[in-house]
Amino acid sequence: MKCVNMETELNASIKADLISIGNVQVDKSLLPDQFKTTATAGPGAGGSSIFLRAGNRRVRLTINDLSPLRMIPEDDHVVVVKGDSVIASGVLERPLCHCPEQAYITISEKCIYDCQFCPVPKLQGEVKTSEKVQQMVAEAYSTGELKAISLTSGVAVSPEKEVKRAAGIIKQLARDYDLPIGVSVYPTKDSSEELYFAGACEVKYNVETMDPGLFRRFCPDLSLPAVLEALDNAVNIFGRNRVSSNFIIGLGESDETVRKGIERLTGRCIIPILRPISPHPLRDNMGNINRPDAERLFRLGNMLREMLDRQSLCADKSRTMCLLCTGCDLTPHRDV
Ligand code: SF4
CATH class of the missing domain: 3.20.20.70 (Aldolase class I)
Known part of the structure; x- marks a missing residue:
């Protein structure tokens, strides 16, 4: 697997790429309930999501087994894989009610x-x-x-x-x-x-x-x-x-x-x-x-x-x- 350049992790254009897809397959070991949230309002209502943070940026992705993106654990963080390349890395954030903080x-x-x-x-x-x-x-x-x-x-x-x-x-x-x-x-x-x-x-x-x-x-x-x-x-x-x-x-x-x-x-x-x-x-x-x-x-x-x-x-x-x-x-x- 090709590795992401840590300097560019979750920069604006990678975040745009992740948002344009909007969903991710999630490795089962990452799925304990404290990392998931379920939207109850707006267009995303009813779906479960996960929040990735890298540096000052955060992205919410809907959990979807058919997504072209995969999130997998690596050491003390997680990486997002598209095709055979790691395109982002970061940590999962715990949502409080609906979103983190x-x-x-x-x-x-x-x-x-x-x-x-x-x-x-x-x-x-x-x-x-x-x-x-x-x-x-x-x-x-x-x-x-x-x-x-x-x-x-x-x-x-x-x-x-x-x-x-x-x-x-x-x-x-x-x-x-x-x-x-x-x-x-x-x-x-x-x-x-x-x-x-x-x-x-x-x-x-x-x-x-x-x-x-x-x-x-x-x-x-x-x-x-x-x-x-x-x-x-x-x-x-x-x-x-x-x-x-x-x-x-x-x-x-x-x-x-x-x-x-x-x-x-x-x-x-x-x-x-x-x-x-x-x-x-x-x-x-x-x-x-x-x-x-x-x-x-x-x-x-x-x-x-x-x-x-x-x-x-x-x-x-x-x-x-x-x-x-x-x-x-x-x-x-x-x-x-
Ligand atoms: S609070 Fe965050 S996760 Fe919720 S709709 Fe707004 S930007 Fe998206």
Whole structure:
């Protein structure tokens, strides 16, 4: 087997390669439960994942026996093998709740909406009580590794009720823990005020795509103008570097749409998170979706970093959620 150059282990282009594939076969000896996590929200919901860290970079890969990548132990670390070459090496990180260093909790694992890329409406999971969330955070805190609390949610009954529930849970958590709290929900007219005054320091409202035609097709129950308006308002309340938005790559959007979308968002001090689409087995009728290849991820990641720089925005100042984790994306200022 050819060996990876340790100088280049998990550099930005290798991370782009790993993310573009997105999954890995895992040697059974690495599979004890403490290294696995199961996503309960968003496009990855329902799948088990593993986190690899090398230097300052982290990558999340879904465990899949059919993957072209293999992860195997070697001495005190692990290596990722593609074909007959070792392409990355690092150590496995233990997720706390969902990802390393965070209690990232989905408070409602069900949704009344039906975004076509998302398995959550099909899974119709648990709506967690406040007590359950507190208990999960307490367990994560007891490890001594907890750096942030992050909450996300589907829409179990209505966006207004979900925001109210999230605000109530945040209020309690802010009283009990001296940790940054981030939250990602479908926004309402007053959600930023409610969540900020409850004690959240960062918010994420997802545009999903900045192509209005694709938005109507993939998110028929949601409103892109309403999300954009809520994001603008969120910046007024939470401030610069405290507002982000998932922007899915691979739904059929052109690079020009991505460029204009990033320009629109960064121009209002919103940090886009370019998230490669993960086709889910419960969503097999999505048509022409394509997980972006490494070259496209790398190119768009660099474009995003340049546009953030133009506005003096710093993704690496984020204290919660995906911009702190970085596992699924090429994160500007952390990876590129
Ligand atoms: S980047 Fe976000 S979605 Fe991905 S593992 Fe980290 S917290 Fe979860």
